Amino acid sequence: MKLRTALLSATAALAFGQLAHADAHMGERGRDGEVKIIYWQAASIMNPFLSGGTKDVEAASLVLEPLMRFDETGALVPWLVDEVPTVENGGVSEDLTSITYKITDGIKWSDGTPFTSADVKFTHEYCTAEGGGCAQATKFVGIESIETPDALTVTVNFEGPTPYPYSAFNGAESPIIQAAQFADCLGPKAPECTDQNFKPIGTGAFKVDEFRTNDVAVLSMNENYRDPAKPAFSKITLKGGGDATASGRAVMETGEYDYAWNLQLAPDVIAQMEEGGKGTPVAGFGTLVERIMLNNTNPDSSLSDEERSVIRPHPFLGDKAVYTALSMAIDRPLLVEVGYGQAGRVTCNWVPAPEAYASTSMTCDEQDIEGAKKMLEEAGFKDTDGDGVRETPDGVPMNILYQSSTNAVRQDFQALIKDWWEQIGLSVELRNIDASVFFGGDPGSPDTFQKFFADVEMYANNFPGTDPQAYLGNGVCDAAPSPDTQWQGENISRFCMEEYDELHAELTKTADLAERGRIAKELNDMAVQNGMMIPLVDRGRLSAHANSLGGVVLNTWDSELWNVADWYRTGDNR
Amino acid sequence: MLNYALRRTLMSIPTLLFIAFVIFMLLELAPGDPMGTMPLTIPDEVKQRMREALGLGEPWYVRFGLWLYQFFVVEPQYWIDATFGTDFAQGAQRIVSFQSRSPVFDVIAERLPQTLWVVGMSYVVGVLIALPIGIISAYRQYSVFDQVGTFISMVGFSVPPFFSGVLVIVIFSVQLGWLPSIYDTTHVVTSWDTFLFQLKQMIMPVMVLALQTTAQVSRYMRAAMLDNLGQDYVRTARAKGLKESIVVMKHVLRNSMIPVVTVIALGIPSIFGGAIITEQVFKVNGLGQLLILALQGADIPMVMTITFLLAVLIVLMNLVADILYGVLDPRIRYD
Numbered sequence: 001m002k003l004r005t006a007l008l009s010a011t012a013a014l015a016f017g018q019l020a021h022a023d024a025h026m027g028e029r030g031r032d033g034e035v036k037i038i039y040w041q042a043a044s045i046m047n048p049f050l051s052g053g054t055k056d057v058e059a060a061s062l063v064l065e066p067l068m069r070f071d072e073t074g075a076l077v078p079w080l081v082d083e084v085p086t087v088e089n090g091g092v093s094e095d096l097t098s099i100t101y102k103i104t105d106g107i108k109w110s111d112g113t114p115f116t117s118a119d120v121k122f123t124h125e126y127c128t129a130e131g132g133g134c135a136q137a138t139k140f141v142g143i144e145s146i147e148t149p150d151a152l153t154v155t156v157n158f159e160g161p162t163p164y165p166y167s168a169f170n171g172a173e174s175p176i177i178q179a180a181q182f183a184d185c186l187g188p189k190a191p192e193c194t195d196q197n198f199k200p201i202g203t204g205a206f207k208v209d210e211f212r213t214n215d216v217a218v219l220s221m222n223e224n225y226r227d228p229a230k231p232a233f234s235k236i237t238l239k240g241g242g243d244a245t246a247s248g249r250a251v252m253e254t255g256e257y258d259y260a261w262n263l264q265l266a267p268d269v270i271a272q273m274e275e276g277g278k279g280t281p282v283a284g285f286g287t288l289v290e291r292i293m294l295n296n297t298n299p300d301s302s303l304s305d306e307e308r309s310v311i312r313p314h315p316f317l318g319d320k321a322v323y324t325a326l327s328m329a330i331d332r333p334l335l336v337e338v339g340y341g342q343a344g345r346v347t348c349n350w351v352p353a354p355e356a357y358a359s360t361s362m363t364c365d366e367q368d369i370e371g372a373k374k375m376l377e378e379a380g381f382k383d384t385d386g387d388g389v390r391e392t393p394d395g396v397p398m399n400i401l402y403q404s405s406t407n408a409v410r411q412d413f414q415a416l417i418k419d420w421w422e423q424i425g426l427s428v429e430l431r432n433i434d435a436s437v438f439f440g441g442d443p444g445s446p447d448t449f450q451k452f453f454a455d456v457e458m459y460a461n462n463f464p465g466t467d468p469q470a471y472l473g474n475g476v477c478d479a480a481p482s483p484d485t486q487w488q489g490e491n492i493s494r495f496c497m498e499e500y501d502e503l504h505a506e507l508t509k510t511a512d513l514a515e516r517g518r519i520a521k522e523l524n525d526m527a528v529q530n531g532m533m534i535p536l537v538d539r540g541r542l543s544a545h546a547n548s549l550g551g552v553v554l555n556t557w558d559s560e561l562w563n564v565a566d567w568y569r570t571g572d573n574r
Numbered sequence: 575m576l577n578y579a580l581r582r583t584l585m586s587i588p589t590l591l592f593i594a595f596v597i598f599m600l601l602e603l604a605p606g607d608p609m610g611t612m613p614l615t616i617p618d619e620v621k622q623r624m625r626e627a628l629g630l631g632e633p634w635y636v637r638f639g640l641w642l643y644q645f646f647v648v649e650p651q652y653w654i655d656a657t658f659g660t661d662f663a664q665g666a667q668r669i670v671s672f673q674s675r676s677p678v679f680d681v682i683a684e685r686l687p688q689t690l691w692v693v694g695m696s697y698v699v700g701v702l703i704a705l706p707i708g709i710i711s712a713y714r715q716y717s718v719f720d721q722v723g724t725f726i727s728m729v730g731f732s733v734p735p736f737f738s739g740v741l742v743i744v745i746f747s748v749q750l751g752w753l754p755s756i757y758d759t760t761h762v763v764t765s766w767d768t769f770l771f772q773l774k775q776m777i778m779p780v781m782v783l784a785l786q787t788t789a790q791v792s793r794y795m796r797a798a799m800l801d802n803l804g805q806d807y808v809r810t811a812r813a814k815g816l817k818e819s820i821v822v823m824k825h826v827l828r829n830s831m832i833p834v835v836t837v838i839a840l841g842i843p844s845i846f847g848g849a850i851i852t853e854q855v856f857k858v859n860g861l862g863q864l865l866i867l868a869l870q871g872a873d874i875p876m877v878m879t880i881t882f883l884l885a886v887l888i889v890l891m892n893l894v895a896d897i898l899y900g901v902l903d904p905r906i907r908y909d
Binding site: 038042044045050051052053054131132133134135137138188190191192194197198210212213214215216218237239240241242243246249250253254256257276435436437438439440441442444445447450461462463464481485486488489490 | 605606607609610611612613614615616617618619620621622623624625626627628667670671673674675676677680681684685743747748751754755756758759760854855856857859863864867870871872
């Protein structure tokens with residue numbers, strides 16, 4: 001009798017134990033059915049090497065995986081390897097010219113074949129092949145050779161000492177593709193491999209069943225995934241199209257979808273949708289900064305084609321008093337409130353994150369119109385002819401042409417900032433250009449942001465990964481766009497300072513992380529305080545997920561779908 | 575008549591080639607760049623190499639000639655191969671989209687079902703509703719029905735689909751929760767339940783679009799009917815003692831249909847252009863959405879191919895409308 005009671009209680013205890021796990025963190029693979037994700041910019045192709053667009057990179061991240069990923073704090077986490085190679089554990093050589101990855105044993109592609117170092121080597125070959133037009137080519141710059149001593153070891157040899165060796169093969173933009181599948185797709189053949197580009201074989205938790213470009217992707221769980229209990233979902237529908245408002249509505253108001261990406265909407269619209277009660281918005285911050293670039297050259301339309309926005313200096317924007325006053329006149333907290341709400345923060349920095357590189361030397365959250373006026377008066381910029389517009393000491397009226405891309409929030413900002421600048425005595429003309437033209441880089445168009453045929457322009461930029469060295473390199477004198485470079489170049493303001501170039505060169509040779517952080521902060525301060533740009537808002541990403549979807553961790557350093565294998569359906573459907 | 579048809583068909587060939595050239599030059603001269611939608615994190619040299627990989631390094635006449643060759647020679651070869659299992663094409667380069675790097679015609683074929691289902695259906699529904707409204711409005715001119723009909727036509731014509739579409743979504747999807755607001759293009763109809771679901775997801779976009787069509791066609795119908803109801807032969811028919819329904823439905827209607835049928839025929843190419851805005855609002859993702867995305871992304875092969883196909887359809891339907899006019903009305907004779 002006692003034995004029977006004991007056995008019965010044991011069984012009961014086990015049963016209750018299972019019930020306690022009803023929140024379904026654990027369980028068999030595919031138990032939670034379908035999850036529906038909506039990206040209002042539809043994915044065109046599932047190959048991040050042929051398209052750098054975020055929507056395509058993230059769609060591909062459901063299937064293709066890199067050796068290591070960045071987690072939501074920006075730290076590197078091993079994904080397909082055993083550990084992060086560093087100098088301390090011997091993974092990175094002492095002279096910083098090579099890095100060795102140890103691939104975890106037992107990883108298989110979704111078609112059952114084993115994942116080996118040959119696939120890693122092939123990925124490098126694929127992106128560096130002539131004529132391939134690989135969008136991620138910068139990740140593989142500086143690599144001399146790749147060795148594969150055995151099936152689970154990869155050694156990357158660099159041309160010279162590389163303080164940051166993690167660009168290649170890590171992060172959503174540089175995943176590993178299967179050598180066998182893409183074997184015939186090297187170089188100019190890359191765009192022809194439509195089947196491979198639309199249905200890549202990956203090591204991720206899902207595989208592609210159907211892909212309709214610019215429309216929808218249907219994926220099902222990968223039977224050969226390395227964790228037998230994951231993913232919890234057996235099917236993903238990744239729908240694209242429409243706009244951000246419709247996506248937000250589908251998750252938070254009608255409950256038709258479980259996850260909506262990148263809701264670039266006004267804060268009050270989001271708050272209203274949240275009242276629908278079916279979903280929650282989540283925000284995450286990365287390195288995206290909305291800024292006003294100051295033209296360090298003269299954009300006067302009366303100049304010839306060779307001289308316009310090439311010759312220095314600008315009539316008045318080079319004067320420290322002027323750009324400091326322009327920055328002081330801006331009420332950044334109001335801009336954040338109007339434009340981004342919970343998805344924005346005030347920033348005075350060009351590089352706002354990661355923390356190690358974020359300078360704290362400047363504050364700019366107080367608007368000071370009187371102080372700005374005083375600064376201009378004392379510097380000699382007075383209104384001598386009484387028309388309400390100040391002139392430079394040489395008599396040139398301070399007229400500013402302020403351009404940006406066509407975007408409701410940007411036009412709101414332009415209107416506000418124009419008003420403030422007119423209050424301190426400048427005259428401002430606004431202009432907006434369609435985004436595909438503004439960012440297009442067409443050398444024949446006068447409206448591209450590289451040509452900068454205006455006094456100031458506003459847009460946002462960021463850098464991939466967590467190391468800002470290449471990004472800070474956008475401030476060196478040689479990087480300025482000009483007719484000689486077909487208007488290609490990253491130094492949009494044409495900022496040029498000898499100390500800056502020297503300090504950046506020093507950064508490229510520094511290995512110690514703390515020292516790199518110090519130099520990066522100094523470069524950031526040098527650029528902002530010497531008239532390269534006026535940073536405005538640290539823009540985060542805002543996405544929304546259904547209340548019944550658990551496991552979502554918003555990650556702005558990698559793909560937002562980085563941990564889709566960990567997602568599950570909670571019991572709560574409200 | 576046959577002579578006329580043949581002549582028109584032959585004339586349309588240089589017309590179409592000219593149209594293709596104009597479209598190509600417009601796209602060439604317009605600002606915009608396929609790399610414009612790529613993020614700023616990709617440096618300019620990489621973007622330049624990507625452009626060259628897409629074939630943009632060649633001069634414009636080479637690219638135009640290549641497109642013409644691919645459109646008129648290579649693509650028909652692939653179509654014949656797909657239908658009859660032959661191998662004429664032998665791996666020749668097809669017209670490839672810049673955005674997705676896949677053959678343009680495959681993408682168009684993929685989009686045709688939802689475009690025909692939603693936009694085609696809305697055209698049919700719109701016409702079917704418009705005809706009775708037009709007939710009754712004309713027969714009972716200035717009655718309450720006529721005034722209401724006129725009012726609804728004006729509203730339907732003036733209210734843009736991005737307003738009426740969002741309005742019906744808010745009412746039927748958000749507030750009432752009866753209908754889905756996002757169209758599922760992968761849905762396959764295999765049973766009664768799946769058919770019902772297809773019906774549910776189609777109703778809103780179809781009705782929004784049909785409203786536009788109804789407004790137009792019903793006015794044409796009404797005007798044509800009024801024109802004919804005042805004719806002498808109608809008086810004769812009534813005097814002869816024919817039933818009113820025969821007079822209206824058999825005699826007047828047939829004569830009124832002549833201009834209306836031609837208007838309907840001329841409206842058919844717009845089905846294939848898709849309803850760009852409505853498709854975006856309901857995420858139907860048909861040919862209209864494809865065209866607008868291609869335009870925004872400066873995807874020249876895709877834009878060229880779709881606009882040229884639309885031009886072909888318009889020229890063709892113009893010809894059909896003219897011939898139909900000649901067939902229906904014995905008074906018209908072409909030579």
